[in-house]
Amino acid sequence: QSEICNSGLHIYHRLGIDKYSSLCFCPPNYYGDQCQYQNQRVSLSLTLVTVEQPIAYVIVVMLIEDDNNRQEIHSYHQFTYVPLEHCGQPVNLYLLYSKRRKDNSKNYSILIDAFNKDSLTYLMSWHLMIPFVFLPVNRISAFLTLPISRTFDPKHCPLQCYKGTCMKYHNEERFFCQCYSGWSGAQCHIPIDCSMCASNSICIGSIRNRSICVCPNEKFGSFCRLQLVCPIGFCKNNGRCIVTDERMIDESYMCFCSEQFFGPRCENVKHRMDISLENIEIPLYLLAYIYTRISFERSPPRFVILRKMTMFQTSVTLYSEALFQMVIVKIDNRYYLAVLRKFESSNIVTSISPAQRCVPIHELLPAKLLSLPRIQRLKSYHIPCQHDFNLQCFVDESYMCLCTEEHHSNCFPLDYQQTFACEENVYCENGGTCLQDRPMCFYSILCVCNDCFFGDRCQFYAKGIGLTLDDLFRYEIRPHSTLNDQSLTVKLSAASTIIIFLIGLLNSFFGYLVFHNRNCRKVASGIYLRLSSIISTLVVSMLIIRFWFVTYTYMNPLINRKILQIGCLLFEPMLRFFLHMSNWLNTCVGIDRAMAVFQG
Template sequence: MDPERKIPYPYQIVPYCIRFFGLSSNLLVNNEKHVIHGISITFETLRRENITSQQLYLLSASIDVVERYQAFLESSHSSLSTQVFNNCSKPWFGEYCQYSFNLTWSFDKIVRNYFSDIKLQAGNSFTAETCYTFIECNRGPSPSCLDWREICDGKIDCLNDGRDEIDCEKLDLNECEEDEFRCSNGFCIPKELFNDDPLTPDCIDRSDEKYDQKESSNFDHRLSKICKRGILIYVNNFTENYCLCPPAYFGYRCEYQNQRVSLVLQFRTVEWRTVFTFVIMLVDENTNIHSSEQYDYVSLRDCRKKFNFYLLYSTQPKYVNQTYYVRIDIYNKEKMEYYDTMFYPIRYSFLPVHRLALLVDVPIRDVATVSKKCLLKCLHGQCRYFSNFDKYFCQCLNGYSGMLCTIKNSCDCSPDSIYVGIVNNRSICICPLDKFGPRCYLKRTGCISNLCSNSSRCIANDETYSETEYYCLCSQGYMGSRCENPETKIEFLFAKTISIPQTMFIYFIYIPSISKSYSSPPADPPQIIMVSKLKFYESSSFVYFGGEFHIIFVKIHQHYYLALLRHNSTLGINISTTIIPEHRCLSIKDLFTDNIPILPRWHRAKHYHIPCQKHSNLVCFYDNDFFMCLCDIDRNANCFKFDYRPLYKCFGYNYCENDGQCHIDNSTCPTSSSCFCKECYYGSRCQFTTTGFGLSLDDILGYNIWPNIPFSRQPKVATLDGGGGWGTRTVIDTTIPGISIFV
C-alpha cells in the first residue's frame, strides 16, 4: 500500500478453484470412509460441547460447513445432526482435509511468488503456456496455439481460414457517445475513467492510461512448470497434485483460457450515508443466471474505488447465438428492501473476453421508483423496469426463477435475508447488516463492542476484503475513524441591510502550501460547494464541514460575498461570521468602464491590480470566466481559479419539481444534494408554490415540520395552533411578501 496514493486501490477478490470442465466433483474429494488428515466430529457432538459457529469459523472450517452447523443450531433439525466437521491437522485443509500447499514454502511466499509472475507477464508478448481452444485454429506446429488477445487484433493468425478475425469489423465500426472514450480496440469507456489512474487501466488493451510495462521480478519459475497460471496444491497423501486456477483459466494445469466478461465498476450515489448491496449477475436471454458477485457499498467509505472481477459463463464454450447481459440489482441493506435494477448488454458475442467498464450512477430513490405500466405477467414475482434501459423483467419471489417466475427451486437463504435468484443450484442471498455468509446464517462480530462515538452508527465490514472489522458512519458534526473528532461548525449571520436568502451557496477554498523549490507551478486551490436552504422563520444558517479550508465565499441573491478569511485551517472549532455589504465581491464589469472586460482572459488579467488600488474599500472581485481575486493589505490582487458553475447534474437524474435544478456538492464524491428552485417555488423538491390561490397552511408548514422530533420541540411556526384550541385566530407573519395566513 502506498500511503501517498490519493486514489483508492481497486477492490478485487480472485477466487482460485480447481476448474476441470467435465470432471465429476466426486473425484476431487477423499472417498475413503474416514478422514486421514484430521478428526471427524458430528454436529450433535459439537453442540453438546457448546461449540459455536463462530469458533468453527475461526478454525478455518469451510464456510458451507459453518453455515450448515449454524442452521442446525437454530433449528435442531435431526437430518443435520449426523453431518460432520472435519478438524484438519496442519498443513491440510479443505472440507475433507484433502489438500495441502508446498510444505517447504510459507503461504505468503507462494502468493507473492505467483503474483510476481502475473506482473511480469502483464503486457508482455504472448507465449504458448496457455491457449484459447474454443476456436479451431491452425497456428502451425505444436506447441503453437491461439491466445485470446490475438482475436480481432487486425492480423490473421489462424492459417486455415483466418477465423480469428471473423466479425471483427463490427468493432472497427463501433462509435462511442460524446461522453465516452474510444479504446484502441473499439470498446467504449466513460470519459471520467480516461487517464484517471495509471495503475488501473479501464480499456482491456490499456490504451486509456500511460502504462509502464517494465517490471522487475524475482519469480521462481519452478512452479510455472507445473501450473501454467495457477497455484500448486497437493492432494491426499502427496501422491497427486492439482492447480488452483483463477477465473480466467481452467484445466488440470490452468493451461486453457476461459470465455468471460471482465468488469470494472465504479459507483456513484448522492445517498452518501446509505449502505447499499450491489448484486452483479451475468444473465442470458432466458434469464438464467450464469455467475454473480455482490458487494456492500457506502459512498463515504468507498467513493472512487473501482471494483474489478470476472463473470463466467456456466457453459464453456458459451452459446454464440444466445444474447447475454449484465444485470445489477441494488438493495438498501439497512432497510432490507429492493432499490433498483440496471441493464448492460453484452454486444459482441464473438469475442472470448468482453470488457465492460461502467460508471454506475445510482438514481435518487424518488426517481428510481417512478411507476410504469408493466407488460409482463409474473406468476410468482413482481414486474420491474430497468432504470437505464427500456425493458421489463420479472423479479421472482423466494424459490422461483425463470422469465415469468414459473420455475420452482429450493431457497436455502436464512429467514431474515432476501432471495435474489439461483446460480449453479445455489441461492443468491442478501444478508442483513449483522449477518454474512452465502446463506446469511453467520453473525458479524465487528460491531458488538460498538467503538463508534457520538451516537454514530457502526457498520460491520465485509470480512473478505476490509482492512478493519467495522466502519463508523458519523453523526452530523463529527468525523474520524471512530467519529471522535468534531467537525468545524460555521454559523452565517446576515447584516440588517441584506435580505435573508432562501438558498445560499457556500464555497470552501483550501490554499495548498507552495513548494520552496518552485519546480512546478502551484496547484489550483481545491474547492467544495455546499448548499444551505433557510426556512422562512430562520434568520441565520449553519453548516458542518469536515475538511480544511482558508477562505469561504457565499453566493446569495446572485451576488458573491467574502464570508471568512483565515491563515490557519484549524479543524473542529465553532465559527460565527456575518455577511455584510462591505464584503461583496464586485464583477469586473462593474469595475472597468472601458473595453478591458472583453479582452481575452490572460490579457485582462494584467489589469487586475487596478481595482484594488483604485477602490480602497474593495475586498474582492471576480471574473465570471475564470478568476476570483482578493485585495491584500498592500492593495495587490491575489487571484486564483474559481469554479462558478454549480453542479446541476445529480448524475443525470433530476428529482426536483417545477423545473428546479438538482445540485450536488461534488461531482466525484458528493455528500449532499438539494434542489435550487425557480422564483416563487420552494420546498425540499421545489414542490410548493406561492403563485395564484389555494396556498394551504399544510403546504407551508409541511416544509418546516422536523421529522422524528416531538411536537413540543417543533419550530414555533408549526406549534402556534397547539394550545389555542378550535376557534383561535392567530396571524403568522411569513417572509412571503404580501401574504398573511390566518389560522
C-alpha cells in the same frame, strides 16, 4: 513456483511421510491442473456512484440466458457497496458460463439488481447485452448511478407478471418482471426452493440447485445464516455502525457519522462556522467555497458546500474537517468574502453584508480598459484597490482578486461559469434542478424546486393544500443528529408542543367533568361541548404524536419507507379529521345558542 501454475497459487499436498503432490489453485479466468486453459467468461468492470451517502447497497450481478422464459442463471456475484468507502472505485468481476464450451447459438446478458441493505428494498435494475457472443472473452464496462428509491411507476407497464412487479430497466426502454422472493422466470411463474435462505433474507433465484440469498444487515454467508454484529460502542458520538465486509476481521465495520463528526469511528469533531446574512435577500440556496490554504501561484485547495435555505432563515452553519483560512459565499451569482484569516481558524462566527460583496470588474474599470485583452487588462487590476480603500475583493470571468493591506490586488483562479449541475438527475423529482458540489463522490447535494413544489427532493406538491408539520420543520431538523444537536427552533417547538399537550389535556379533562353531569346535557349545547372535550383530547394527542413522528423520521432519514408511508396515510389525515370535527362541534354550539336567543 508461479510459472508452474500460470498465475495460480502453487501448493503442496502432503500424502504421507516424505510424499507430496503438487496442486494449483486457479483464478476464475483459468482452469486445468496447471491453470493452463482460459475459461470462457465475461470480464465486467463497474463504477458505481450514488446521490445518498450514508447508506449501504447490495449489488447482485448475474449472467443469464435471454432466449427462453426460464432466464437460467449461469453465474453471479454479490457484494456490498458503501458510497462513503467505495465511491468511484471500479469493481472488477469475472462471470463464467455454466459449461466450458458455451452455446454460441444462444443470447446472453448481464442483469444487475440493486437493493437497500438496511430495509432489503429493491431499488432498480440494469440490463447489459453481450454483443459478440462468439468471442471466448467479452469485456464490458458500465457506469451506474444508484437511486434512493424506486423511480418508475409500474402502472404504465404492459407485461403480465404472475408473482412479481412489472418494472423498466434504468438503462433501456425495456420492461421486465421483478419477481417476489421465491419466484423466478421471465414472468415470475417458476417457483424456486428457498428453504436454504434464512427467514429474514430475500431469495432472488437459484443456481445449481442452490438458493441465491440477499442478506440483511448483520447477517452474512451464502444463505444468510451467519451473524456478525458491530461491537457495542464501536462508533462514537451517536454514529451508526454497519458491517461492510465479513471477510476482513479487523476491517469489517464502518461508521456513518452525523454532520458534526468524522473519522473512522466518528471520534473527531468537525470545525464549525456560523454565517449570518445581514441586509441580504434570503436566497433559495447558497454555495460556500472553503479554502484551507491561500496560494496565489496556482489554484488554491478548496472544497464547496451547498446549503438550501428556508423562507425565514437568516443564518447557516457549515462544518468542515479541515481548518478555515478563507471562505467565499456565492448567492445568486454574487460573491461575498465571509472569512479571510492570515492563519487557519476553526469555530468561526461571522456575517456577510452588501459591504463584503466581491464587485464584478466591469463595475470598477472604465470601458476603455475593459475592451483590452485579458492579459493586458490584468495589469490594471491594482487600480480598484487603490481607488476604494473599503474594497475587499472583486471578480472577473476567470479570477477572484483580494485587496491587500497595501491596496494591491492578489488574484487566483475561480471558475465563474461552474454550474454544479448534476450530470444525471436521479435525486430531484417533479422537474427540480439538481446541484452537487462535485461530479462524483460529492459531499453535499440539493434540489432547486419549481413553483408549487417543495421538499428536500421537490417531492411534495403545495397547490391546494394547507401547511403541515412537514412543511414547517423539514428544513429545520438536522438529519443524523440527536435532539440536543438540533436548532433552537426545533427545541422550542418540542417544548411548546409538550406544553400545549398538557394544557389541552387538562382543559379537555375538566370540560368533560363539567358536562358529564346530566343537568348540563339537557340542552344540545351541553352534548356538543361534552363531545368537543373528547375530540380535543384526541386532537392534542394526535398533534404530539405527529410532531414526534416528523421529528424522529427527519432525524433518522434511513428509516424504513413503509413506516413513512403508514405515518403519512394515518397521522396527518386523522389530525385534520379531528380538527375539522372539533370546529363543526363548536359551530353547532354557536348555532344552538343563536337559536335559543332567537326563540327567547
